[in-house]
Amino acid sequence: MGDQLNASHSWYQHKEDTVLYVLAELHQEVNYVKHHVQKIAAFFLSMQAFAKALQLAGHHVLHLRLEDTALYADLPDLLMQLCDRFNIERFEHQRPDEYRLLTQLQGINFQSQSIDYVCVDTEHFIVPFDDMNTYFKQGKATRLEGFYRKIRQKHNIMIQGSEPLGGQWNFDADNRNKLKKSDLACIPEPLIFDNEISDLLLRLKNHKIEHFGEMGSTLIWPVTRKQALALLDYFCENGLPLFGKFQDAMTGNSDYAWSLYHSRLSFAINAKIISPMQVVNRAISEFESRPNEISLAQIEGFVRQIIGWREFVRGMYWANMPGYAELNSLDAKRNLPSYFWSGETKMNCMQKALSQSLKYAYAHHIQRLMVIGNFCLLTGIDPDQVDQWYLGVYIDAIEWVEMPNTRGMSQFADGGLIASKPYTASGAYINRMSDYCSDCHYSVKEKVGESACPFNSLYWHFMDRHKERLSKNPRIGMVYRNLNKMEKQLRVDTIERGQWILENLHSL
Ligand SMILES: Cc1cc2nc3c(=O)[nH]c(=O)nc-3n(C[C@H](O)[C@H](O)[C@H](O)COP(=O)(O)OP(=O)(O)OC[C@H]3O[C@@H](n4cnc5c(N)ncnc54)[C@H](O)[C@@H]3O)c2cc1C
Ligand code: SF4
Known part of the structure; x- marks a missing residue:
């Protein structure tokens, strides 16, 4: 899947002649809601780059494009036919992070075809899937703070003895400032990329894939590991020193108002091009090497987002799906304005x-x-x-x-x-x-x-x-x-x- 591009996964540590890796651009994945064109482009270009990297590393890869998957009804249909075509004896997939996809995969009757079926971990999150029920229970209100502290302690992240570094878990009070006029000229220019998209846009058009939003002449988002690492470096150098301070600030008066001091790493992390621990470790080592420029409040604010909020919302999702998608406690019914x-x-x-x-x-x-x-x-x-x-x-x-x-x-x-x-x-x-x-x-x-x-x-x-x-x-x-x-x-x-x-x- 497009969000399973983890090159460090144990799958890829050995070359096996009898293993075929399949990546597929699926019509169901571009059509389940109408997407921003940059989102489709980022996933498809990242998959293309990942397939190429695996091939270069000597793996057998089948990278299916929209034109190759157009005739299949959905993911299960595609997989069954591929298993048949390649005489597959054992089918493995990484556990999807979306309930919708897990249900589809678990619904396939591999047994009837005498195919062994295995679902493996994505080896990406800090909390392994099977440990999530330690922290999250269905229908139980759970708060970030307690979870965050446990994860920091368990993984010994910015902990001294048994206490948080600096004696405090939370530095929000030191952060969250407004940008003053004099701050505007210092906002760093965002690092953007130049990924070629003309061929992809043509393919979306040929397949009548509906989308919305603007697209420049190239895609600015990181789609390879190299680009993601460059963005991480750039953030550590330029964004981290003021990340927490201006985390909640907004301005309409800068060309870089859209990016400010944010990392813009969420796509690369969510597609698993880089791992959350890699991002956190890199940021912490930057903090340690520049103690006069990066305060504890800045690094704590950043680490909290990744090992705290990101893991926390995943836990709440899985503890409460599928019912969560139906909840409407305030009985809200109005339509989104145009x-x-x-x-x-x-x-x-x-x-x-x-x-x-x-x-x-x-x-x-x-x-x-x-x-x-x-x-x-x-x-x-x-x-x-x-x-x-x-x-x-x-x-x-x-x-x-x-x-x-x-x-x-x-x-x-x-x-x-x-x-x-x-x-x-x-x-x-x-x-x-x-x-x-x-x-x-x-x-x-x-x-x-x-x-x-x-x-x-x-x-x-x-x-x-x-x-x-x-x-x-x-x-x-x-x-x-x-x-x-x-x-x-x-x-x-x-x-x-x-x-x-x-x-x-x-x-x-
Ligand atoms: C209504 C709403 C919808 C959101 N939808 C998404 C979404 O679809 N996908 C998504 O990744 N984030 C979502 N977020 C969380 C957050 O807004 C984005 O992760 C963040 O803006 C991404 O930009 P960044 O990489 O520059 O983040 P930064 O500000 O640089 O933060 C660093 C990283 O922390 C993580 N992070 C921060 N806050 C959260 C959070 N609340 N939940 C999960 N991870 C977090 C992200 O991985 C992010 O890359 C949503 C937040 C809100 C309030
Ligand atoms: S609508 Fe206008 S006045 Fe009201 S909060 Fe937004 S920008 Fe401010």
């Missing part, structure tokens, strides 16, 4: 985050969570539609990581399995973390009136309509005390304005 596909809205924060997503197939965490996700949550968009949009648009979107982040963390559709409270915010938060509001059609200071920031009244409308459920949550009690303290007429007008916005979402 500007999610065009970026054309008067809300500057949304315009910037959506346009950037369509241009680069990328937005950083806070844009995904506190701008676009927050908007969907406040407006009650159907989580199926939100999931599909996120799964289609982002370069790194694979269901096991996309869904818990979107349906769980961002939309609270799981009722709190992942997040202890909904990640909602009014315009004040966006104004605090960005310079978007000063260039916006709307006024962030106002709650009511035509020019008032939509996030403000939507925030209070959300809190008001879900008060039955949320006012019992001790983490948001304060919000309800503030709502109760609001001057009566202002409260009525704010809720009214929120209602008007909900009924006119498409015109914002």
